[in-house]
Each structure stands twice: as C-alpha cells, then as structure tokens.
Amino acid sequence: MEQASRERKVVPPGAPPTLELENVSKTFRATRALDNVALTVRPGEVHGLLGTNGSGKSTLIKILAGFHAPDPGGVMRFNGQPVSLPLTASDFRRLGMSFVHQNLGLVPSLTVLENLRLSQIALGDNRHINWRKERAAAQQTLDRYGVDVEQWRRIDEISAVNRALIAIIRAFEEIREECERTGQPGLVLLDEPTPFLPKEGVDRLFRLMRQIADHGSSVTFISHDIDEVMEITDRVTILRDGKVSGEIETREASRDRMIEMIIGRSLGQSASVAHEARRFEPFAEVEDLVGEGIPRCNISVGRGEIIGLTGLIGSGYERVPYLLFGASQAKSGMLKLSGGDAFDLSGMTPARAIQENFALLPGDRPTQSGVGGMKIFENMLLPDLDSYFRGGFLRNGRMRREARRLGEEFEVRPNDPDLNLAALSGGNAQKVLIARWLKRKPRLLLLDEPTQGVDVGTRANIFEAVRRAAAEGMSVVCASSDAEQLAELCDRVLVFARGRIVDELTGAGVEKDRITQACYSSLDAVTANAPGEERKDRTG
Numbered sequence: 345m346e347q348a349s350r351e352r353k354v355v356p357p358g359a360p361p362t363l364e365l366e367n368v369s370k371t372f373r374a375t376r377a378l379d380n381v382a383l384t385v386r387p388g389e390v391h392g393l394l395g396t397n398g399s400g401k402s403t404l405i406k407i408l409a410g411f412h413a414p415d416p417g418g419v420m421r422f423n424g425q426p427v428s429l430p431l432t433a434s435d436f437r438r439l440g441m442s443f444v445h446q447n448l449g450l451v452p453s454l455t456v457l458e459n460l461r462l463s464q465i466a467l468g469d470n471r472h473i474n475w476r477k478e479r480a481a482a483q484q485t486l487d488r489y490g491v492d493v494e495q496w497r498r499i500d501e502i503s504a505v506n507r508a509l510i511a512i513i514r515a516f517e518e519i520r521e522e523c524e525r526t527g528q529p530g531l532v533l534l535d536e537p538t539p540f541l542p543k544e545g546v547d548r549l550f551r552l553m554r555q556i557a558d559h560g561s562s563v564t565f566i567s568h569d570i571d572e573v574m575e576i577t578d579r580v581t582i583l584r585d586g587k588v589s590g591e592i593e594t595r596e597a598s599r600d601r602m603i604e605m606i607i608g609r610s611l612g613q614s615a616s617v618a619h620e621a622r623r624f625e626p627f628a629e630v631e632d633l634v635g636e637g638i639p640r641c642n643i644s645v646g647r648g649e650i651i652g653l654t655g656l657i658g659s660g661y662e663r664v665p666y667l668l669f670g671a672s673q674a675k676s677g678m679l680k681l682s683g684g685d686a687f688d689l690s691g692m693t694p695a696r697a698i699q700e701n702f703a704l705l706p707g708d709r710p711t712q713s714g715v716g717g718m719k720i721f722e723n724m725l726l727p728d729l730d731s732y733f734r735g736g737f738l739r740n741g742r743m744r745r746e747a748r749r750l751g752e753e754f755e756v757r758p759n760d761p762d763l764n765l766a767a768l769s770g771g772n773a774q775k776v777l778i779a780r781w782l783k784r785k786p787r788l789l790l791l792d793e794p795t796q797g798v799d800v801g802t803r804a805n806i807f808e809a810v811r812r813a814a815a816e817g818m819s820v821v822c823a824s825s826d827a828e829q830l831a832e833l834c835d836r837v838l839v840f841a842r843g844r845i846v847d848e849l850t851g852a853g854v855e856k857d858r859i860t861q862a863c864y865s866s867l868d869a870v871t872a873n874a875p876g877e878e879r880k881d882r883t884g
C-alpha cells in the first residue's frame with residue numbers, strides 16, 4: 345500500500361514532543377498492566393501504539409483520559425511542560441488532548457449537528473440555544489474537513505464510515521480551540537477506530553488523520569491491522585506484557601519485522617492456506633431465506649466447509665448468521681440438513697439452534713455474548729454446565745482446570761479462570777468466547793467478525809483452531825468485512841449487495857484483492873442481476 349504524503353506544515357524546528365511519558369506503571373491487584381512505560385509522540389506525527397491483546401494499550405489511553413490513576417512515580421510532559429499525575433477527567437481537554445474510543449462515543453438518537461456541537465451546547469446557556477448559529481458552526485466544521493453528511497440526520501441513520509468520521513472530527517474540534525488559544529499542538533488518541541470499515545472508508549479516515557497531523561497536532565492510533573499501521577503511521581511504539589518492547593520509524597520496518605516485534609516471534613506459514621477448489625459432502629441448504637435487509641438468498645454449506653459472507657457495509661451479509669441462529673427473526677426460509685431434518689427459519693430460536701448444536705459468535709461480543717460480571721471459567725463453560733454437575737453439586741475444580749487448559753490453548757492472558765471476564769482486555773475476552781464455542785464442537789459455527797480486535801498472533805491460532813475443527817467435520821459460516829481474514833480462513837466466499845448474493849469466489853479466487861474487488865463491483869452486479877439472483881462464479 346502506498347504511504348500517504350509525509351509533508352509537514354507548521355511544526356517549528358526544535359519543538360518539544362507533544363507528549364512524553366516516562367516510568368508509567370499501572371497495577372491491577374495481581375496484574376502489572378504497565379511496567380515503566382515510556383512514550384514519546386512528536387508534533388505532527390501519526391504514532392502507532394501496537395501490541396498483543398492485553399499488552400496494556402487501552403490502560404495507557406485510559407490513564408491519559410483520567411480514567412485510571414497510574415502507580416506513583418510516573419512522569420508526564422505535554423508540549424514540554426510537566427503535568428502532574430494522576431490526571432483528572434477534565435485535564436485532558438485543558439491540555440489539548442481528545443479521544444475516540446472503540447465505541448466512538450456518539451449518541452445514536454441525536455443528530456449529526458447535536459453530536460458535533462454537544463459540548464459547546466452543554467457549556468453554553470442552554471435555556472436559549474441559537475440553532476441557526478449552531479447549524480452554521482456545524483456546517484463550517486463539516487466543510488473544514490470536507491465531509492459531506494446531512495447535519496440533521498440522526499447518527500443511527502448515517503453510514504458506519506460517516507459515524508467514524510464524525511467522531512474523529514468532533515475529537516479534533518474539541519482540541520482545536522484550545523490549540524488556537526495556546527498556539528501549541530494537540531493530540532488526538534484513536535483506539536481502534538477502523539474496525540468494520542470497508543477500504544474506501546478507511547482511506548477517508550486516514551486522509552482526515554493526515555490532515556490533522558499536517559496542521560502540527562499529533563495522532564496516536566491503536567490498531568491490530570498491520571497494513572493500516574504500515575500505511576498511516578510515521579512511527580510506532582510497541583508494548584509487550586506491559587513493557588515497551590520497541591520503537592521504530594515505520595518506513596524502516598517491513599511488515600514481517602513489525603509482526604515479529606509485536607508478537608515476539610515470526611508468524612511463519614501458519615497464516616496462509618492453500619486454496620484449491622475442494623468438494624464437500626452436503627451438510628446444509630438454506631432455501632429462500634428472507635429477513636430484514638435480505639430480500640431472498642440461498643446458501644449451501646458442505647460438511648467441514650468454511651464459507652465466508654462479505655460485501656460492502658450494509659449489504660446484508662452480516663445479518664445472515666443471526667437469521668440462521670434465530671437471534672434475528674427471519675420472515676421465511678428453510679434450513680435443510682443432509683440427515684433429513686428441516687427447520688422453518690421463521691420459527692428458529694437461539695435455544696433451538698443450541699439444541700441442534702449450532703453456535704453463534706456475535707460481532708458485538710462484550711454486550712451480546714459474554715457476561716462481564718461472571719468469572720472466566722463460568723463464561724467459558726456456560727453452555728456445558730450440565731456436564732459439570734455431580735450429585736447435585738457443580739464441580740468447580742474440574743471447571744477451573746478445563747478453563748485453564750482452554751486458556752492455554754487460546755493464549756488467554758492472564759490465564760486465571762477466577763478473574764471476571766470484564767477484567768480482561770477486549771481481545772482476550774474474545775478469545776474466551778471463541779474457546780467456549782469451539783470446545784463444544786458445534787456442527788455449524790456461525791461467526792460475525794470473529795477476530796475483531798484480536799492480535800495477529802492469536803488470530804493465526806484461532807484460524808488454525810477453526811480449520812482443525814472444520815477438518816473434523818464442523819461447518820462454518822463466517823461474516824466479515826475483512827478480505828484478508830476471509831482469504832486466510834475460507835474455502836469459498838459469497839459476496840452480497842443489497843441483501844443478495846451477487847458473486848461467488850472459490851479456489852484461487854479466494855484471495856484478498858479479488859475479494860475486495862468483488863465487493864466493489866458488487867453494486868454493478870446487483871443492478872445488472874436484479875431482481876433475480878444469478879451470481880457470477882469465479883474460481884480464479
């Protein structure tokens with residue numbers, strides 16, 4: 345991928361770093377989340393903060409947001425001025441820092457205008473809001489960043505890309521006035537803002553980040569996507585087990601070197617898969633599935649086959665796993681299994697699906713799948729509780745041992761079955777939930793963005809575990825917007841547009857660039873094919 349322009353405009357020579365941290369540590373009971381961390385972010389720089397799941401990235405961001413107090417002894421300077429730690433929750437704005445957290449922090453039921461001007465409105469005289477003035481200010485902001493969104497639309501009505509853009513613009517606007525007042529650069533910290541976005545959306549976000557950096561402020565960017573990191577960052581700092589394990593200029597690092605610095609080993613060949621077109625025994629036929637956003641679709645899945653569902657955001661592919669599991673109600677459709685069983689999908693429920701030994705790993709795992717207040721071992725073994733009862737008593741010891749073994753296999757850190765799920769980092773919580781379903785050996789595994797937020801090393805392990813289970817006969821349907829992930833994992837990929845399957849890639853056609861290309865040509869295909877469903881078939 346081509347690197348964006350590295351032209352700088354207004355950074356005076358000899359300017360101090362925007363942010364400097366030294367000896368920052370954070371201990372949560374037995375966990376040393378950060379251990380004497382040092383971080384330097386220069387003015388006008390896009391700085392990547394990388395590391396495996398649980399390496400301490402979010403903890404560091406939360407210290408800067410005044411959410412966590414670090415252990416005593418840490419040093420912080422902002423634009424060369426000492427800042428005393430811990431920060432309070434209002435310090436960051438005064439200093440000129442703002443944040444975009446993973447959930448973007450927008451209010452879905454409010455309009456673009458209200459979200460953009462929320463803090464100004466809240467700080468002003470809210471007995472009389474001058475909407476004409478607010479509208480003009482919001483339009484000026486949108487124009488300044490070249491973003492074309494209707495400001496009266498509610499946030500939940502606009503695209504995922506535009507939502508992310510609005511969150512980033514708002515973060516930058518929050519610091520702009522302070523920076524103009526002090527003449528000092530500010531810092532926007534982005535914690536994985538790009539998941540789920542198609543390539544074109546990521547490109548727009550990156551242009552915006554560059555625009556911010558070109559005006560002398562800095563951006564700190566957390567991501568597990570190495571290609572994105574290579575494309576957008578100037579320099580990266582890498583955390584491993586709470587310590588800084590490296591700092592490097594991006595242009596001096598190859599992709600493999602970067603991965604090695606993050607996971608502490610080379611990925612080897614495990615992440616690639618040979619794509620010869622294979623034949624599978626039939627396992628399931630989905631016939632005439634109709635549901636919200638899906639006018640009609642038919643899918644066949646072989647026994648042991650891994651099929652990917654993809655398309656541009658909003659094309660409907662992401663709804664299919666939920667409709668098959670009964671987590672969203674289908675209007676009609678049949679699921680026919682090769683053994684002769686047939687299910688009316690309009691009456692499917694998650695309880696029925698679990699009874700049939702189907703499993704669903706939803707995309708929004710923290711809220712839809714795991715129970716944060718329950719311990720790791722309870723979360724892992726929840727669907728199997730029956731098998732751990734003896735004489736009316738739950739055999740906690742056996743459950744803990746099993747959970748620890750699974751934790752080792754899936755590299756959960758820290759591997760302590762008695763911790764609450766909520767105490768794990770996002771990626772580690774995901775590993776627990778993936779382990780939970782794979783342990784059950786489901787007949788049909790339905791995945792939505794299965795390795796979202798999971799680091800590159802663990803991602804390879806998870807794919808290997810899924811492939812192993814598929815080799816033993818488990819069928820997999822995986823919805824994902826990540827072409828690279830689909831190419832690594834799937835035997836066959838179905839491309840959706842406007843709720844219909846418009847393309848099918850098999851064999852050598854299951855390749856990152858071809859998948860991306862198929863997503864972009866999908867809209868033409870649906871226009872040409874509508875209203876029927878004649879899909880192209882590409883075996884490459």
Ligand SMILES: Nc1ncnc2c1ncn2[C@@H]1O[C@H](COP(=O)(O)OP(=O)(O)OP(=O)(O)O)[C@@H](O)[C@H]1O
Binds near residue numbers: 399401757758771
């Ligand atoms: N509130 C908490 N209580 C106890 N332990 C915590 C808490 N928050 C984080 N930790 C622990 O601190 C360590 C660092 O977690 P952190 O969330 O910072 O990792 P991360 O690098 O952001 O990971 P990911 O890429 O998965 O988001 C982990 O071992 C985690 O379990």
